[in-house]
Amino acid sequence: MTETSPSQQMFEIWKRQLEEGAKSWAQLMTKGATPAPPDPAGFWWKPMFEQGLAQWARIFAQTPVTPELTSQWKQFLDQSIEAWSKALSQAMSTESFAQMMGKTLDQWLVSQAPAKRLADQSVEAALQAFNLPSRTQVAGVAKQIIELEERLDRLEDTMAAMGRRLEEALRPPSAGGSAR
Amino acid sequence: MAQERFADVVERFTRGDLNGATSVASEVVKQWQDEFDRNVKRVRNLTDMVLNPTNPKVGQTPREEVYKRNKSRLYRYASRRSHRTPLLFVPNLGISRPYIFDLLPGGSFIEHMTREGFDFFLLDWGVFGPEDNDLSVEECVSKILPRMARKVLEVSGASELSVLGYCMGAPISASFVATHPEYPVRNFINMAGPIDFARVGIFGLWLDKRFFNVDRFVDTLGTVPADMVKAGFKLLKPTMDLSTHLNLWWNLWNDKYVEGFNALNRWANEYVAFPGEFFRQWVRDFYQDNKLYRGELVCGGRPVRLSNIACPVFVVGAKEDYIAPPDCVRALIDVVGSHDKQYVELPGGHISLIAGRGAAIHCWPQVSGWLAPRS
Numbered sequence: 354m355t356e357t358s359p360s361q362q363m364f365e366i367w368k369r370q371l372e373e374g375a376k377s378w379a380q381l382m383t384k385g386a387t388p389a390p391p392d393p394a395g396f397w398w399k400p401m402f403e404q405g406l407a408q409w410a411r412i413f414a415q416t417p418v419t420p421e422l423t424s425q426w427k428q429f430l431d432q433s434i435e436a437w438s439k440a441l442s443q444a445m446s447t448e449s450f451a452q453m454m455g456k457t458l459d460q461w462l463v464s465q466a467p468a469k470r471l472a473d474q475s476v477e478a479a480l481q482a483f484n485l486p487s488r489t490q491v492a493g494v495a496k497q498i499i500e501l502e503e504r505l506d507r508l509e510d511t512m513a514a515m516g517r518r519l520e521e522a523l524r525p526p527s528a529g530g531s532a533r
Numbered sequence: 534m535a536q537e538r539f540a541d542v543v544e545r546f547t548r549g550d551l552n553g554a555t556s557v558a559s560e561v562v563k564q565w566q567d568e569f570d571r572n573v574k575r576v577r578n579l580t581d582m583v584l585n586p587t588n589p590k591v592g593q594t595p596r597e598e599v600y601k602r603n604k605s606r607l608y609r610y611a612s613r614r615s616h617r618t619p620l621l622f623v624p625n626l627g628i629s630r631p632y633i634f635d636l637l638p639g640g641s642f643i644e645h646m647t648r649e650g651f652d653f654f655l656l657d658w659g660v661f662g663p664e665d666n667d668l669s670v671e672e673c674v675s676k677i678l679p680r681m682a683r684k685v686l687e688v689s690g691a692s693e694l695s696v697l698g699y700c701m702g703a704p705i706s707a708s709f710v711a712t713h714p715e716y717p718v719r720n721f722i723n724m725a726g727p728i729d730f731a732r733v734g735i736f737g738l739w740l741d742k743r744f745f746n747v748d749r750f751v752d753t754l755g756t757v758p759a760d761m762v763k764a765g766f767k768l769l770k771p772t773m774d775l776s777t778h779l780n781l782w783w784n785l786w787n788d789k790y791v792e793g794f795n796a797l798n799r800w801a802n803e804y805v806a807f808p809g810e811f812f813r814q815w816v817r818d819f820y821q822d823n824k825l826y827r828g829e830l831v832c833g834g835r836p837v838r839l840s841n842i843a844c845p846v847f848v849v850g851a852k853e854d855y856i857a858p859p860d861c862v863r864a865l866i867d868v869v870g871s872h873d874k875q876y877v878e879l880p881g882g883h884i885s886l887i888a889g890r891g892a893a894i895h896c897w898p899q900v901s902g903w904l905a906p907r908s
Contacts, residue, residue, distance in 0.1 A: 423568065430779055438770065441771050442855075445735065448738070451744045454739060454744070455739075455743075455746075462749050462750060469753065499664065502602060506602065506680065
Protein backbone atom coordinates (compact mmCIF):
# COMPACT_ATOMS: atom_id res chain seq x y z
CA MET A 354 0.00 0.00 0.00
CA THR A 355 2.06 2.90 -1.25
CA GLU A 356 -0.64 5.49 -1.56
CA THR A 357 -1.16 7.51 1.60
CA SER A 358 -4.23 9.61 2.27
CA PRO A 359 -3.93 13.38 2.71
CA SER A 360 -4.78 13.02 6.34
CA GLN A 361 -2.00 10.50 6.82
CA GLN A 362 0.43 12.86 5.15
CA MET A 363 -0.68 15.72 7.32
CA PHE A 364 -0.29 13.55 10.34
CA GLU A 365 3.25 12.57 9.30
CA ILE A 366 4.15 16.25 8.91
CA TRP A 367 2.72 17.11 12.31
CA LYS A 368 4.51 14.22 13.95
CA ARG A 369 7.85 15.23 12.35
CA GLN A 370 7.35 18.80 13.55
CA LEU A 371 6.60 17.60 17.06
CA GLU A 372 9.77 15.48 17.11
CA GLU A 373 11.99 18.19 15.72
CA GLY A 374 10.51 20.69 18.12
CA ALA A 375 11.14 18.40 21.06
CA LYS A 376 14.73 17.76 19.84
CA SER A 377 15.47 21.50 19.51
CA TRP A 378 14.03 22.25 22.88
CA ALA A 379 16.08 19.49 24.44
CA GLN A 380 19.25 20.82 22.79
CA LEU A 381 18.47 24.33 24.02
CA MET A 382 18.03 23.12 27.55
CA THR A 383 21.26 21.16 27.62
CA LYS A 384 23.40 23.72 25.80
CA GLY A 385 26.31 24.75 28.00
CA ALA A 386 24.83 23.09 31.05
CA THR A 387 25.88 19.90 32.66
CA PRO A 388 24.24 16.97 30.98
CA ALA A 389 20.85 16.34 32.50
CA PRO A 390 20.36 13.02 34.25
CA PRO A 391 18.68 10.43 32.06
CA ASP A 392 14.97 10.83 32.26
CA PRO A 393 13.48 7.46 33.16
CA ALA A 394 10.09 8.64 32.01
CA GLY A 395 11.54 9.24 28.56
CA PHE A 396 12.19 5.54 28.20
CA TRP A 397 8.57 4.85 28.78
CA TRP A 398 6.47 7.87 27.89
CA LYS A 399 7.96 8.59 24.49
CA PRO A 400 7.75 5.07 23.08
CA MET A 401 4.26 4.60 24.49
CA PHE A 402 3.07 7.90 23.08
CA GLU A 403 4.64 7.16 19.70
CA GLN A 404 3.10 3.71 19.58
CA GLY A 405 -0.30 5.14 20.41
CA LEU A 406 -0.01 7.78 17.73
CA ALA A 407 1.23 5.28 15.17
CA GLN A 408 -1.70 3.00 15.89
CA TRP A 409 -4.15 5.88 15.59
CA ALA A 410 -2.51 6.95 12.32
CA ARG A 411 -2.87 3.40 10.97
CA ILE A 412 -6.56 3.36 11.87
CA PHE A 413 -6.98 6.82 10.42
CA ALA A 414 -5.26 5.85 7.17
CA GLN A 415 -7.26 2.70 6.70
CA THR A 416 -10.67 4.30 6.79
CA PRO A 417 -12.39 7.15 5.02
CA VAL A 418 -13.42 10.15 7.05
CA THR A 419 -16.89 9.25 8.29
CA PRO A 420 -18.56 9.40 11.69
CA GLU A 421 -17.14 5.92 12.17
CA LEU A 422 -13.89 7.71 12.77
CA THR A 423 -15.30 8.90 16.05
CA SER A 424 -16.01 5.26 16.94
CA GLN A 425 -12.42 4.47 16.15
CA TRP A 426 -11.26 7.38 18.26
CA LYS A 427 -13.40 6.06 21.11
CA GLN A 428 -11.85 2.61 20.61
CA PHE A 429 -8.40 4.17 20.78
CA LEU A 430 -9.30 5.92 24.03
CA ASP A 431 -10.78 2.71 25.45
CA GLN A 432 -7.61 0.84 24.58
CA SER A 433 -5.43 3.56 26.10
CA ILE A 434 -7.43 3.51 29.32
CA GLU A 435 -7.24 -0.28 29.37
CA ALA A 436 -3.47 -0.13 28.91
CA TRP A 437 -3.20 2.37 31.76
CA SER A 438 -5.42 0.20 33.91
CA LYS A 439 -3.25 -2.86 33.28
CA ALA A 440 -0.05 -0.95 34.01
CA LEU A 441 -1.44 0.51 37.24
CA SER A 442 -2.85 -2.85 38.26
CA GLN A 443 0.55 -4.47 37.77
CA ALA A 444 2.24 -1.75 39.79
CA MET A 445 -0.29 -2.04 42.61
CA SER A 446 -0.09 -5.81 42.75
CA THR A 447 3.46 -5.72 44.05
CA GLU A 448 4.61 -6.19 47.61
CA SER A 449 6.54 -2.93 47.50
CA PHE A 450 3.36 -1.01 46.71
CA ALA A 451 1.48 -2.80 49.50
CA GLN A 452 4.35 -2.03 51.87
CA MET A 453 4.40 1.63 50.85
CA MET A 454 0.66 1.93 51.26
CA GLY A 455 0.80 0.21 54.64
CA LYS A 456 3.58 2.53 55.85
CA THR A 457 1.72 5.63 54.66
CA LEU A 458 -1.46 4.49 56.39
CA ASP A 459 0.45 3.65 59.57
CA GLN A 460 2.12 7.07 59.65
CA TRP A 461 -1.21 8.76 59.09
CA LEU A 462 -2.81 6.75 61.88
CA VAL A 463 0.06 7.44 64.28
CA SER A 464 -0.26 11.16 63.64
CA GLN A 465 -4.03 11.04 63.57
CA ALA A 466 -4.59 9.17 66.84
CA PRO A 467 -3.49 11.89 69.32
CA ALA A 468 -5.09 14.64 67.23
CA LYS A 469 -8.37 12.73 67.08
CA ARG A 470 -8.27 12.02 70.79
CA LEU A 471 -7.62 15.66 71.55
CA ALA A 472 -10.39 16.81 69.23
CA ASP A 473 -12.85 14.31 70.71
CA GLN A 474 -12.01 15.43 74.26
CA SER A 475 -12.38 19.11 73.37
CA VAL A 476 -15.72 18.55 71.66
CA GLU A 477 -16.91 16.43 74.57
CA ALA A 478 -15.92 19.12 77.07
CA ALA A 479 -17.52 21.90 75.02
CA LEU A 480 -20.80 20.01 74.64
CA GLN A 481 -20.83 19.27 78.35
CA ALA A 482 -20.33 22.96 79.09
CA PHE A 483 -23.36 23.78 76.93
CA ASN A 484 -25.33 20.93 78.49
CA LEU A 485 -25.70 19.21 75.12
CA PRO A 486 -25.42 15.46 74.47
CA SER A 487 -22.24 14.26 72.79
CA ARG A 488 -21.98 11.57 70.13
CA THR A 489 -20.65 9.11 72.72
CA GLN A 490 -23.67 9.68 74.92
CA VAL A 491 -26.13 9.31 72.04
CA ALA A 492 -24.31 6.15 70.93
CA GLY A 493 -24.53 4.88 74.48
CA VAL A 494 -28.29 5.40 74.54
CA ALA A 495 -28.57 3.65 71.17
CA LYS A 496 -26.59 0.69 72.55
CA GLN A 497 -28.98 0.41 75.47
CA ILE A 498 -31.91 0.31 73.06
CA ILE A 499 -30.15 -2.40 71.06
CA GLU A 500 -29.68 -4.44 74.23
CA LEU A 501 -33.34 -3.95 75.10
CA GLU A 502 -34.32 -5.19 71.65
CA GLU A 503 -32.12 -8.23 72.14
CA ARG A 504 -33.81 -8.98 75.49
CA LEU A 505 -37.23 -8.59 73.92
CA ASP A 506 -36.22 -10.97 71.15
CA ARG A 507 -35.05 -13.55 73.70
CA LEU A 508 -38.31 -13.13 75.61
CA GLU A 509 -40.24 -13.62 72.38
CA ASP A 510 -38.27 -16.78 71.61
CA THR A 511 -38.89 -18.16 75.10
CA MET A 512 -42.60 -17.45 74.85
CA ALA A 513 -42.75 -19.03 71.39
CA ALA A 514 -40.98 -22.13 72.69
CA MET A 515 -43.37 -22.29 75.67
CA GLY A 516 -46.33 -21.92 73.35
CA ARG A 517 -45.10 -24.79 71.17
CA ARG A 518 -44.59 -27.03 74.22
CA LEU A 519 -48.04 -26.15 75.50
CA GLU A 520 -49.56 -26.99 72.12
CA GLU A 521 -47.82 -30.32 72.02
CA ALA A 522 -48.88 -31.08 75.58
CA LEU A 523 -52.54 -30.20 74.88
CA ARG A 524 -52.66 -32.03 71.57
CA PRO A 525 -54.66 -35.28 71.90
CA PRO A 526 -52.48 -38.33 71.30
CA SER A 527 -52.92 -39.48 67.67
CA ALA A 528 -52.64 -43.00 66.21
CA GLY A 529 -50.41 -42.02 63.30
CA GLY A 530 -47.08 -40.24 63.16
CA SER A 531 -46.96 -36.69 64.48
CA ALA A 532 -46.78 -33.93 61.93
CA ARG A 533 -44.17 -31.30 62.61
CA MET B 534 -11.40 -1.89 -5.01
CA ALA B 535 -9.56 0.90 -3.19
CA GLN B 536 -11.49 2.86 -0.61
CA GLU B 537 -12.60 6.22 -1.85
CA ARG B 538 -10.93 9.12 -0.13
CA PHE B 539 -13.01 11.73 1.55
CA ALA B 540 -11.40 14.48 -0.47
CA ASP B 541 -12.45 12.78 -3.72
CA VAL B 542 -16.00 12.38 -2.52
CA VAL B 543 -16.26 16.03 -1.57
CA GLU B 544 -14.76 17.11 -4.87
CA ARG B 545 -17.18 15.06 -6.90
CA PHE B 546 -20.08 16.16 -4.80
CA THR B 547 -19.27 19.84 -5.22
CA ARG B 548 -18.67 19.37 -8.93
CA GLY B 549 -22.15 17.88 -9.20
CA ASP B 550 -20.70 14.72 -10.63
CA LEU B 551 -22.61 12.12 -8.71
CA ASN B 552 -22.37 9.26 -11.18
CA GLY B 553 -21.56 6.10 -9.32
CA ALA B 554 -20.93 8.00 -6.10
CA THR B 555 -24.49 8.98 -5.18
CA SER B 556 -25.09 6.12 -2.85
CA VAL B 557 -21.69 6.55 -1.17
CA ALA B 558 -22.10 10.29 -0.72
CA SER B 559 -25.68 10.09 0.55
CA GLU B 560 -24.73 7.29 2.94
CA VAL B 561 -21.91 9.40 4.35
CA VAL B 562 -24.18 12.41 4.62
CA LYS B 563 -26.77 10.33 6.46
CA GLN B 564 -24.10 9.08 8.84
CA TRP B 565 -23.02 12.63 9.58
CA GLN B 566 -26.63 13.63 10.10
CA ASP B 567 -27.12 10.79 12.57
CA GLU B 568 -23.95 11.77 14.37
CA PHE B 569 -25.11 15.38 14.52
CA ASP B 570 -28.48 14.30 15.95
CA ARG B 571 -26.71 12.20 18.53
CA ASN B 572 -24.55 15.13 19.55
CA VAL B 573 -27.61 17.31 19.95
CA LYS B 574 -29.18 14.66 22.20
CA ARG B 575 -25.94 14.37 24.14
CA VAL B 576 -25.89 18.07 24.87
CA ARG B 577 -29.58 18.00 25.78
CA ASN B 578 -29.22 15.08 28.18
CA LEU B 579 -26.06 16.53 29.71
CA THR B 580 -27.82 19.84 30.34
CA ASP B 581 -30.69 17.94 31.90
CA MET B 582 -28.40 15.96 34.16
CA VAL B 583 -26.60 19.08 35.33
CA LEU B 584 -29.52 21.49 35.69
CA ASN B 585 -32.27 19.04 36.72
CA PRO B 586 -30.58 16.30 38.69
CA THR B 587 -33.12 13.71 39.85
CA ASN B 588 -32.83 11.03 42.46
CA PRO B 589 -33.50 7.88 40.42
CA LYS B 590 -36.13 5.51 41.74
CA VAL B 591 -34.52 2.26 42.73
CA GLY B 592 -35.69 -0.85 44.53
CA GLN B 593 -39.15 -0.78 43.01
CA THR B 594 -40.13 -4.45 43.36
CA PRO B 595 -42.99 -4.50 45.91
CA ARG B 596 -41.96 -5.79 49.33
CA GLU B 597 -42.90 -5.68 52.98
CA GLU B 598 -40.74 -5.48 56.06
CA VAL B 599 -41.37 -8.62 58.11
CA TYR B 600 -38.75 -8.21 60.81
CA LYS B 601 -36.19 -5.73 62.09
CA ARG B 602 -33.37 -5.98 64.57
CA ASN B 603 -31.34 -2.87 65.26
CA LYS B 604 -30.27 -1.71 61.80
CA SER B 605 -31.02 -5.02 60.02
CA ARG B 606 -34.26 -5.47 58.12
CA LEU B 607 -35.79 -8.59 56.68
CA TYR B 608 -37.93 -7.90 53.60
CA ARG B 609 -40.29 -10.28 51.86
CA TYR B 610 -40.96 -9.61 48.18
CA ALA B 611 -44.29 -10.03 46.42
CA SER B 612 -44.31 -13.21 44.37
CA ARG B 613 -46.74 -15.88 43.21
CA ARG B 614 -44.71 -18.28 45.38
CA SER B 615 -44.94 -21.32 43.17
CA HIS B 616 -41.91 -22.87 44.88
CA ARG B 617 -42.43 -24.31 48.32
CA THR B 618 -39.01 -23.42 49.71
CA PRO B 619 -38.38 -19.75 50.49
CA LEU B 620 -35.04 -18.17 49.63
CA LEU B 621 -33.06 -16.01 52.07
CA PHE B 622 -30.67 -13.68 50.25
CA VAL B 623 -27.69 -12.61 52.36
CA PRO B 624 -25.71 -9.79 50.74
CA ASN B 625 -22.51 -8.11 51.90
CA LEU B 626 -22.54 -6.29 55.22
CA GLY B 627 -21.54 -2.65 54.94
CA ILE B 628 -19.67 -1.45 51.84
CA SER B 629 -22.74 -0.69 49.73
CA ARG B 630 -26.51 -0.68 49.77
CA PRO B 631 -28.41 -3.78 48.63
CA TYR B 632 -30.75 -2.06 46.18
CA ILE B 633 -28.21 -2.97 43.48
CA PHE B 634 -30.01 -6.30 43.39
CA ASP B 635 -33.26 -4.49 42.59
CA LEU B 636 -31.95 -1.54 40.64
CA LEU B 637 -34.56 -0.90 37.96
CA PRO B 638 -37.62 -2.67 36.55
CA GLY B 639 -36.35 -5.04 33.88
CA GLY B 640 -32.87 -4.95 35.40
CA SER B 641 -33.42 -6.51 38.80
CA PHE B 642 -32.24 -9.87 40.12
CA ILE B 643 -34.94 -9.80 42.77
CA GLU B 644 -37.61 -9.07 40.18
CA HIS B 645 -36.37 -12.03 38.11
CA MET B 646 -36.45 -14.42 41.07
CA THR B 647 -39.91 -13.32 42.20
CA ARG B 648 -41.15 -13.65 38.63
CA GLU B 649 -39.79 -17.20 38.61
CA GLY B 650 -42.01 -17.89 41.61
CA PHE B 651 -39.52 -17.85 44.48
CA ASP B 652 -40.61 -16.65 47.90
CA PHE B 653 -37.76 -14.15 48.16
CA PHE B 654 -36.50 -12.71 51.44
CA LEU B 655 -33.75 -10.08 51.52
CA LEU B 656 -31.62 -9.40 54.58
CA ASP B 657 -30.67 -5.72 54.53
CA TRP B 658 -27.88 -5.34 57.11
CA GLY B 659 -28.51 -1.60 57.31
CA VAL B 660 -26.37 1.51 57.70
CA PHE B 661 -24.18 1.45 60.78
CA GLY B 662 -23.29 4.10 63.30
CA PRO B 663 -20.82 4.41 66.20
CA GLU B 664 -23.24 2.48 68.44
CA ASP B 665 -22.67 -0.59 66.24
CA ASN B 666 -18.90 -0.67 66.64
CA ASP B 667 -19.13 -3.80 68.76
CA LEU B 668 -20.97 -5.76 66.08
CA SER B 669 -18.74 -8.68 65.11
CA VAL B 670 -18.72 -11.41 62.48
CA GLU B 671 -19.44 -13.84 65.28
CA GLU B 672 -22.63 -12.02 66.22
CA CYS B 673 -23.78 -12.01 62.60
CA VAL B 674 -23.21 -15.76 62.25
CA SER B 675 -24.42 -16.91 65.67
CA LYS B 676 -27.22 -14.45 66.46
CA ILE B 677 -28.49 -12.41 63.53
CA LEU B 678 -28.56 -15.05 60.79
CA PRO B 679 -30.23 -17.74 62.93
CA ARG B 680 -32.89 -15.24 63.92
CA MET B 681 -33.44 -14.20 60.32
CA ALA B 682 -33.68 -17.82 59.20
CA ARG B 683 -36.22 -18.49 61.93
CA LYS B 684 -38.29 -15.51 60.83
CA VAL B 685 -38.20 -16.66 57.22
CA LEU B 686 -39.59 -20.06 58.24
CA GLU B 687 -42.20 -18.49 60.52
CA VAL B 688 -43.44 -15.96 57.99
CA SER B 689 -43.42 -18.31 55.00
CA GLY B 690 -44.82 -21.29 56.93
CA ALA B 691 -42.23 -23.49 55.24
CA SER B 692 -40.30 -26.28 56.88
CA GLU B 693 -37.06 -25.59 55.01
CA LEU B 694 -35.31 -22.66 53.40
CA SER B 695 -32.62 -22.00 50.80
CA VAL B 696 -29.82 -19.56 51.48
CA LEU B 697 -28.07 -17.47 48.84
CA GLY B 698 -24.97 -15.53 49.88
CA TYR B 699 -23.48 -12.85 47.67
CA CYS B 700 -19.96 -11.48 48.11
CA MET B 701 -19.15 -11.19 51.83
CA GLY B 702 -22.60 -12.60 52.56
CA ALA B 703 -21.48 -15.95 51.18
CA PRO B 704 -18.71 -16.79 53.68
CA ILE B 705 -20.84 -15.44 56.53
CA SER B 706 -23.91 -17.45 55.51
CA ALA B 707 -21.75 -20.53 54.79
CA SER B 708 -20.42 -20.24 58.34
CA PHE B 709 -24.00 -20.06 59.61
CA VAL B 710 -25.10 -23.11 57.61
CA ALA B 711 -22.02 -25.07 58.74
CA THR B 712 -22.51 -24.28 62.45
CA HIS B 713 -26.29 -24.55 62.69
CA PRO B 714 -27.37 -27.96 61.42
CA GLU B 715 -30.55 -27.56 63.46
CA TYR B 716 -31.73 -25.04 60.87
CA PRO B 717 -33.25 -26.84 57.87
CA VAL B 718 -31.26 -25.33 55.01
CA ARG B 719 -32.29 -27.15 51.87
CA ASN B 720 -29.94 -25.48 49.37
CA PHE B 721 -26.98 -23.14 49.53
CA ILE B 722 -25.81 -20.81 46.75
CA ASN B 723 -22.58 -18.84 46.75
CA MET B 724 -22.40 -15.99 44.25
CA ALA B 725 -19.00 -14.29 44.00
CA GLY B 726 -18.31 -15.03 47.65
CA PRO B 727 -14.63 -15.45 48.62
CA ILE B 728 -13.86 -18.63 50.51
CA ASP B 729 -10.15 -19.31 50.12
CA PHE B 730 -8.58 -15.99 51.00
CA ALA B 731 -5.12 -17.19 50.00
CA ARG B 732 -6.32 -16.71 46.41
CA VAL B 733 -8.27 -13.49 46.94
CA GLY B 734 -5.93 -11.37 44.85
CA ILE B 735 -4.99 -7.75 45.34
CA PHE B 736 -7.07 -7.07 48.45
CA GLY B 737 -5.37 -10.00 50.14
CA LEU B 738 -1.99 -8.44 49.38
CA TRP B 739 -2.94 -4.99 50.63
CA LEU B 740 -4.48 -6.40 53.84
CA ASP B 741 -1.61 -8.81 54.53
CA LYS B 742 -0.55 -8.65 58.21
CA ARG B 743 2.98 -7.70 57.15
CA PHE B 744 1.68 -4.47 55.63
CA PHE B 745 -1.64 -3.66 57.29
CA ASN B 746 -2.06 -3.24 61.04
CA VAL B 747 -5.78 -3.79 61.47
CA ASP B 748 -5.71 -3.31 65.23
CA ARG B 749 -4.16 0.15 65.00
CA PHE B 750 -6.56 1.00 62.20
CA VAL B 751 -9.68 0.05 64.15
CA ASP B 752 -8.44 1.35 67.52
CA THR B 753 -7.77 4.76 65.97
CA LEU B 754 -10.84 5.14 63.79
CA GLY B 755 -13.46 3.04 65.55
CA THR B 756 -15.95 2.76 62.71
CA VAL B 757 -14.30 2.47 59.30
CA PRO B 758 -15.73 5.55 57.54
CA ALA B 759 -17.68 5.14 54.33
CA ASP B 760 -15.25 7.43 52.48
CA MET B 761 -12.38 5.15 53.37
CA VAL B 762 -14.26 2.11 52.16
CA LYS B 763 -14.98 3.99 48.92
CA ALA B 764 -11.32 4.99 48.54
CA GLY B 765 -10.22 1.39 48.98
CA PHE B 766 -12.53 0.09 46.30
CA LYS B 767 -11.77 2.94 43.89
CA LEU B 768 -8.07 2.23 44.27
CA LEU B 769 -8.62 -1.28 42.94
CA LYS B 770 -9.49 0.20 39.56
CA PRO B 771 -8.20 3.78 39.40
CA THR B 772 -9.25 4.23 35.76
CA MET B 773 -12.83 3.08 36.34
CA ASP B 774 -14.23 6.59 36.74
CA LEU B 775 -12.47 7.73 33.57
CA SER B 776 -13.88 4.93 31.44
CA THR B 777 -17.30 5.32 33.07
CA HIS B 778 -17.46 8.97 32.09
CA LEU B 779 -16.12 8.31 28.64
CA ASN B 780 -18.79 5.66 28.07
CA LEU B 781 -21.36 8.04 29.50
CA TRP B 782 -20.46 10.71 26.96
CA TRP B 783 -20.48 8.15 24.19
CA ASN B 784 -23.94 6.88 25.12
CA LEU B 785 -25.41 10.13 26.41
CA TRP B 786 -27.77 10.32 23.42
CA ASN B 787 -29.49 7.12 24.61
CA ASP B 788 -32.20 7.95 27.17
CA LYS B 789 -32.36 4.36 28.42
CA TYR B 790 -28.62 4.34 29.01
CA VAL B 791 -28.82 7.60 30.92
CA GLU B 792 -31.59 6.22 33.11
CA GLY B 793 -29.50 3.13 33.91
CA PHE B 794 -26.39 5.22 34.48
CA ASN B 795 -28.13 7.51 36.95
CA ALA B 796 -29.39 4.57 38.97
CA LEU B 797 -26.04 2.75 38.94
CA ASN B 798 -24.12 5.93 39.65
CA ARG B 799 -26.26 6.60 42.69
CA TRP B 800 -25.46 3.15 44.04
CA ALA B 801 -21.77 3.36 43.13
CA ASN B 802 -21.33 6.50 45.23
CA GLU B 803 -23.38 5.41 48.23
CA TYR B 804 -20.96 3.58 50.47
CA VAL B 805 -21.66 2.31 53.97
CA ALA B 806 -19.36 2.40 57.00
CA PHE B 807 -18.00 -0.78 58.56
CA PRO B 808 -18.50 -1.49 62.25
CA GLY B 809 -15.03 -1.49 63.82
CA GLU B 810 -15.03 -4.93 65.45
CA PHE B 811 -16.58 -6.52 62.39
CA PHE B 812 -13.83 -5.06 60.22
CA ARG B 813 -11.15 -6.23 62.65
CA GLN B 814 -12.44 -9.80 62.71
CA TRP B 815 -13.15 -9.85 58.98
CA VAL B 816 -9.65 -8.75 58.07
CA ARG B 817 -7.79 -10.77 60.71
CA ASP B 818 -9.67 -14.07 60.61
CA PHE B 819 -10.57 -14.14 56.93
CA TYR B 820 -8.06 -12.13 54.91
CA GLN B 821 -4.98 -12.47 57.06
CA ASP B 822 -5.36 -15.91 58.68
CA ASN B 823 -7.72 -17.55 56.16
CA LYS B 824 -9.36 -19.33 59.08
CA LEU B 825 -12.59 -20.20 57.27
CA TYR B 826 -10.93 -22.25 54.54
CA ARG B 827 -8.44 -23.79 56.97
CA GLY B 828 -11.21 -24.88 59.33
CA GLU B 829 -9.86 -22.80 62.23
CA LEU B 830 -12.72 -20.34 62.53
CA VAL B 831 -14.92 -20.46 65.64
CA CYS B 832 -18.21 -18.58 65.86
CA GLY B 833 -20.35 -18.47 68.97
CA GLY B 834 -18.28 -21.28 70.48
CA ARG B 835 -18.95 -23.54 67.48
CA PRO B 836 -16.13 -24.53 65.15
CA VAL B 837 -16.90 -23.63 61.56
CA ARG B 838 -16.31 -26.69 59.37
CA LEU B 839 -17.45 -26.16 55.82
CA SER B 840 -17.42 -29.94 55.39
CA ASN B 841 -20.55 -29.94 57.59
CA ILE B 842 -22.48 -28.40 54.71
CA ALA B 843 -24.22 -31.38 53.18
CA CYS B 844 -27.09 -29.77 51.28
CA PRO B 845 -26.93 -29.13 47.52
CA VAL B 846 -24.49 -26.35 46.77
CA PHE B 847 -24.27 -24.08 43.72
CA VAL B 848 -21.29 -21.81 43.31
CA VAL B 849 -21.12 -18.99 40.78
CA GLY B 850 -17.85 -17.23 39.99
CA ALA B 851 -17.24 -14.26 37.70
CA LYS B 852 -14.47 -14.48 35.11
CA GLU B 853 -13.30 -10.88 35.50
CA ASP B 854 -13.87 -10.54 39.22
CA TYR B 855 -10.88 -8.86 40.85
CA ILE B 856 -12.53 -8.62 44.28
CA ALA B 857 -13.37 -12.32 44.61
CA PRO B 858 -11.42 -14.08 41.86
CA PRO B 859 -12.92 -17.32 40.47
CA ASP B 860 -10.37 -19.61 42.18
CA CYS B 861 -11.13 -18.05 45.54
CA VAL B 862 -14.88 -18.57 45.05
CA ARG B 863 -14.69 -22.06 43.55
CA ALA B 864 -12.77 -23.30 46.63
CA LEU B 865 -16.12 -23.88 48.38
CA ILE B 866 -16.76 -26.86 46.08
CA ASP B 867 -13.60 -28.54 47.35
CA VAL B 868 -14.49 -28.34 51.04
CA VAL B 869 -18.23 -28.91 51.38
CA GLY B 870 -19.56 -32.33 52.22
CA SER B 871 -22.36 -32.13 49.66
CA HIS B 872 -22.84 -34.72 46.94
CA ASP B 873 -24.95 -32.43 44.79
CA LYS B 874 -22.58 -29.56 44.07
CA GLN B 875 -21.85 -27.53 40.99
CA TYR B 876 -19.60 -24.65 39.98
CA VAL B 877 -20.15 -22.32 37.05
CA GLU B 878 -17.95 -19.48 35.88
CA LEU B 879 -19.79 -16.74 34.07
CA PRO B 880 -18.77 -13.66 32.14
CA GLY B 881 -18.63 -10.44 34.08
CA GLY B 882 -17.09 -8.76 37.06
CA HIS B 883 -18.01 -8.72 40.71
CA ILE B 884 -21.04 -6.48 40.27
CA SER B 885 -21.93 -7.17 36.65
CA LEU B 886 -22.27 -10.86 37.55
CA ILE B 887 -25.49 -10.08 39.37
CA ALA B 888 -26.55 -6.67 38.09
CA GLY B 889 -26.89 -5.42 34.55
CA ARG B 890 -27.83 -6.56 31.07
CA GLY B 891 -25.22 -9.32 30.96
CA ALA B 892 -26.39 -10.74 34.27
CA ALA B 893 -29.95 -11.06 32.97
CA ILE B 894 -28.65 -13.21 30.11
CA HIS B 895 -25.86 -15.23 31.69
CA CYS B 896 -26.42 -15.45 35.41
CA TRP B 897 -29.98 -15.12 36.61
CA PRO B 898 -31.48 -17.93 34.51
CA GLN B 899 -28.70 -20.26 35.69
CA VAL B 900 -29.36 -19.51 39.35
CA SER B 901 -33.13 -19.82 39.08
CA GLY B 902 -32.76 -22.85 36.81
CA TRP B 903 -30.58 -24.64 39.34
CA LEU B 904 -32.71 -23.71 42.33
CA ALA B 905 -36.19 -24.36 40.92
CA PRO B 906 -36.14 -28.19 40.79
CA ARG B 907 -34.55 -28.23 44.25
CA SER B 908 -37.19 -26.02 45.81
